[in-house]
Amino acid sequence: MSTKQQHLTLSENKIPEGRLGLWILIAGELVIFGGLIMSYLLHRLRYPQWSEMAAHTSTFIGALNTVVLLCSSYTVVRAHEAAQKLDVAKATRWMTCTVLGGLIFLIDKSVEYTHEIQEGFTFTSPSLQHSGDYVNSLFWSYYYIMTGLHSLHVIAGMVVMIIIMVQIKKGKNLHRVELAGMYWHMVDLIWIFLFPLLYIAK
Amino acid sequence: MNTVINNNESVVFPDAEHEYHGHPHYTRILIILLSLLACSLLVGYIFSPLWAIVLIFATAAWKAALVVRNFMHLKYEPFILFIAIAAVLLIIMAFFFGVYPDITAITPEVAKPH
Amino acid sequence: MQYSIMGIIMAGVGGFLAYIFRYNLAYPGQSIPLFGHLAPLQYNAFVTCHGMIMVFWVGMPILLSGLGNLLIPIMIGTDDMAFPTVNMLSFWIFFVSALVLLTSFFVPGGAFGGGWTMYPPFSAGGYLNRNPDFFKALFSGTSLMILAVALEFVAMLMGGINFVVTTINKRAKGMTAFRMPIVVWFLNIASLIFMFSVGPLVAGAFMLLLDNVVGTGFYDPNRGGDPILWEHLFWFFGHPEVYVLLLPALGVLAEILPVFARKPLFAYKPIIYLALVSAVLSVLVWAHHQFVSGIDPRMATFFSIGTILISIPFAGIFLSFMATLWGGSIRMTVPMMWAIGFIALFLIGGLTGLFLGSNTFDIYAHDTYFVVTHFHYTLFPDVFFGFFAAVYFWFPKFTGKTLNAALGKLHFWCTFFFFNGTWFLLFFNGLHGQHRRINDYSSFSLINMEPYMTFEKISTICAILLILSQFIFLYNLFTSLAKTKNPELTKNPWHSATLEWTADSPPPHGNFKVYPEVYRGPYEYSVPGEVDDCYAQNVPGPSFENNENL
Numbered sequence: 001m002s003t004k005q006q007h008l009t010l011s012e013n014k015i016p017e018g019r020l021g022l023w024i025l026i027a028g029e030l031v032i033f034g035g036l037i038m039s040y041l042l043h044r045l046r047y048p049q050w051s052e053m054a055a056h057t058s059t060f061i062g063a064l065n066t067v068v069l070l071c072s073s074y075t076v077v078r079a080h081e082a083a084q085k086l087d088v089a090k091a092t093r094w095m096t097c098t099v100l101g102g103l104i105f106l107i108d109k110s111v112e113y114t115h116e117i118q119e120g121f122t123f124t125s126p127s128l129q130h131s132g133d134y135v136n137s138l139f140w141s142y143y144y145i146m147t148g149l150h151s152l153h154v155i156a157g158m159v160v161m162i163i164i165m166v167q168i169k170k171g172k173n174l175h176r177v178e179l180a181g182m183y184w185h186m187v188d189l190i191w192i193f194l195f196p197l198l199y200i201a202k
Numbered sequence: 203m204n205t206v207i208n209n210n211e212s213v214v215f216p217d218a219e220h221e222y223h224g225h226p227h228y229t230r231i232l233i234i235l236l237s238l239l240a241c242s243l244l245v246g247y248i249f250s251p252l253w254a255i256v257l258i259f260a261t262a263a264w265k266a267a268l269v270v271r272n273f274m275h276l277k278y279e280p281f282i283l284f285i286a287i288a289a290v291l292l293i294i295m296a297f298f299f300g301v302y303p304d305i306t307a308i309t310p311e312v313a314k315p316h
Numbered sequence: 317m318q319y320s321i322m323g324i325i326m327a328g329v330g331g332f333l334a335y336i337f338r339y340n341l342a343y344p345g346q347s348i349p350l351f352g353h354l355a356p357l358q359y360n361a362f363v364t365c366h367g368m369i370m371v372f373w374v375g376m377p378i379l380l381s382g383l384g385n386l387l388i389p390i391m392i393g394t395d396d397m398a399f400p401t402v403n404m405l406s407f408w409i410f411f412v413s414a415l416v417l418l419t420s421f422f423v424p425g426g427a428f429g430g431g432w433t434m435y436p437p438f439s440a441g442g443y444l445n446r447n448p449d450f451f452k453a454l455f456s457g458t459s460l461m462i463l464a465v466a467l468e469f470v471a472m473l474m475g476g477i478n479f480v481v482t483t484i485n486k487r488a489k490g491m492t493a494f495r496m497p498i499v500v501w502f503l504n505i506a507s508l509i510f511m512f513s514v515g516p517l518v519a520g521a522f523m524l525l526l527d528n529v530v531g532t533g534f535y536d537p538n539r540g541g542d543p544i545l546w547e548h549l550f551w552f553f554g555h556p557e558v559y560v561l562l563l564p565a566l567g568v569l570a571e572i573l574p575v576f577a578r579k580p581l582f583a584y585k586p587i588i589y590l591a592l593v594s595a596v597l598s599v600l601v602w603a604h605h606q607f608v609s610g611i612d613p614r615m616a617t618f619f620s621i622g623t624i625l626i627s628i629p630f631a632g633i634f635l636s637f638m639a640t641l642w643g644g645s646i647r648m649t650v651p652m653m654w655a656i657g658f659i660a661l662f663l664i665g666g667l668t669g670l671f672l673g674s675n676t677f678d679i680y681a682h683d684t685y686f687v688v689t690h691f692h693y694t695l696f697p698d699v700f701f702g703f704f705a706a707v708y709f710w711f712p713k714f715t716g717k718t719l720n721a722a723l724g725k726l727h728f729w730c731t732f733f734f735f736n737g738t739w740f741l742l743f744f745n746g747l748h749g750q751h752r753r754i755n756d757y758s759s760f761s762l763i764n765m766e767p768y769m770t771f772e773k774i775s776t777i778c779a780i781l782l783i784l785s786q787f788i789f790l791y792n793l794f795t796s797l798a799k800t801k802n803p804e805l806t807k808n809p810w811h812s813a814t815l816e817w818t819a820d821s822p823p824p825h826g827n828f829k830v831y832p833e834v835y836r837g838p839y840e841y842s843v844p845g846e847v848d849d850c851y852a853q854n855v856p857g858p859s860f861e862n863n864e865n866l
Contacts, residue, residue, distance in 0.1 A: 031515025034294035303612035
């Protein structure tokens with residue numbers, strides 16, 4: 001099967017395969033997070049008392065993380081721009097910034113988790129349950145499952161980013177920089193909604 | 203559907219997507235995003251809680267739109283893809299409104315501690 | 317191909333489970349041949365796993381992944397799927413998920429037995445133990461089943477992405493959207509429905525798993541959660557799932573009927589539009605499974621109306637199929653028999669669905685054998701008749717060998733007869749209120765089950781014969797596979813016009829020697845003066861697309 005033959009027979013389309021596949025993947029991921037966010041929202045509207053619990057989350061760290069993710073999104077589009085100009089060195093530099101951004105996000109998150117666990121808020125929050133405050137312990141279950149699942153996506157995005165950095169160093173698959181970038185933007189996108197839901201809206 | 207798939211022409215498929223789409227001014231978008239974030243943090247101190255929440259989620263939606271349109275280059279994609287993403291959001295909304303009367307409208311009697 | 321083989325193996329497991337509990341229903345308390353005594357908890361576990369296996373590990377791989385991977389590339393005239401690596405990964409994830417499910421039979425406590433819908437609290441350790449031992453809870457039947465289902469979803473999501481991208485980007489020259497065979501359209505619509513509705517359940521399954529292994533209370537009403545939320549999350553996917561299974565099988569029918577009626581498919585474009593309408597409606601009707609769960613009655617009315625509405629597009633599709641048969645010169649070959657059998661049986665399933673869609677009747681019939689019979693009358697023709705029609709139709713194509721037609725007809729009549737024998741009488745048992753989850757009525761001394769036991773016994777005997785008659789198929793399959801390849805005889809035995817028959821049989825790696833170019837729609841039969849009485853899609857010449865019989 002020569003490549004040339006393939007070029008002649010493929011139906012013309014505006015979206016390259018990788019991008020199209022990734023768009024569908026992103027749509028699928030959005031439904032997963034959408035289901036989770038909607039479940040949270042339904043319970044959040046049911047229990048106004050969750051606002052006291054939301055007050056325990058650190059708006060400062062949340063805002064810092066938003067800034068970090070937005071900036072890392074910015075660096076990855078710059079990496080994509082550089083990759084399109086076939087500038088591998090520059091693309092790698094920008095992508096390293098993005099991975100560092102992800103790392104800072106995770107460090108922030110673990111500082112935050114440590115703080116909350118020290119206050120007694122865990123997945124099941126035994127101290128709240130012992131005092132009979134089941135409803136508020138449910139808030140923390142939702143908090144950890146939403147931010148935890150999101151952090152897993154951050155880690156996955158970082159791993160993908162590193163694999164693609166190794167690939168483009170060898171000078172191949174430059175177009176995949178954009179694909180990794182799109183995944184990263186999706187992670188950013190979800191955080192844009194998690195941040196007001198869990199941190200600001202009290 | 204026709205806009206994407208109803209093409210009879212066959213052309214050479216681009217290897218990497220050189221000149222597949224243009225580039226918006228990324229730095230400007232980032233500055234807008236960060237200032238929107240600052241706004242969403244400030245509205246809580248300025249407006250009454252109800253308006254604050256409305257404004258916070260409005261800015262969140264605006265931020266999301268900026269990221270999707272510019273960083274993910276949705277504005278260079280065919281319109282059908284926009285419809286697909288909108289369909290996802292509508293499906294999630296349908297779920298929310300279908301479940302709302304069964305979860306949110308009911309306050310259960312939560313067990314007392316033992 | 318691997319998907320189909322895996323599906324057949326899992327169908328064997330599911331069928332064996334069905335045999336065990338059917339036997340138990342007819343002869344409660346007696347020892348079962350080939351198995352022994354069935355404990356009530358085992359009965360529950362077997363019923364649950366039968367449902368799970370038949371829907372997720374037989375229906376999905378055979379109809380969606382198996383047909384999709386075989387048919388989509390060759391029918392749209394390309395060499396392979398868009399992402400072959402993703403495809404392989406998807407299969408192995410699916411394989412692992414099947415292993416995880418089968419493992420759950422052998423862990424302490426046995427497989428999960430709370431119904432295939434996995435409603436909490438059954439599926440969450442009963443919330444009796446709020447500080448579960450993490451590893452012990454992880455290796456319980458419940459957690460393994462949730463994990464298996466989650467893995468299966470991941471595999472199918474990856475497969476679905478592959479289908480849609482392949483169809484959009486890799487079509488042959490001239491293969492426009494409205495020249496694609498219906499089966500390709502339907503496989504894609506099914507994949508899209510699956511991908512857009514499964515998300516909430518993936519999130520929900522994650523929450524359920526945490527309820528099990530960590531002891532959170534997402535679905536525990538005592539701790540502020542809500543079990544109704546799980547029901548919504550589950551059925552939000554679970555209802556579209558039946559259309560995911562139905563659409564590929566309908567697509568197979570749309571390929572087979574015009575070929576053997578020698579007529580163009582009636583109303584090609586409207587069929588596609590109707591399927592799109594049903595796809596939209598399918599995500600708006602999920603709560604009709606929950607009429608007795610205490611959902612808001614106003615919403616119940618809404619979902620009731622939605623359910624009855626969704627029968628309109630499917631009725632439209634079926635009427636188009638019948639109109640295709642009308643006035644055609646019908647050839648009663650084996651695939652055609654399966655296709656017509658599908659229509660006949662699905663009619664019964666579909667019509668009883670209309671009754672159940674109305675919430676007033678459903679409150680009476682809920683969880684009785686009426687419901688069970690209804691969904692067996694839809695899913696059995698759908699999965700098995702659709703699958704066998706496809707096998708008898710495309711077997712020469714993909715193996716280069718021929719199946720024995722006489723054995724095929726015997727297989728059809730046995731399956732058709734014994735299937736009806738198994739299920740038809742149970743409608744009456746269901747209307748008299750026999751409950752689907754009770755394995756032995758003899759413990760209820762006030763209920764006189766004697767009048768109904770006759771039907772139970774007939775049903776069980778027919779079910780055993782139904783399973784046995786599948787061995788005719790297996791015998792036919794293996795003896796045919798042992799034959800030598802006959803490329804001449806299998807070149808285009810049915811005189812079909814679609815692209816897959818222009819490749820060699822079996823198709824070599826890369827499918828086509830020269831990429832075909834498409835000049836017309838897929839169903840141009842009965843063209844006067846043409847060789848084979850049909851216009852193949854890749855023969856240059858005029859197209860009759862614009863004067864279809866609309």
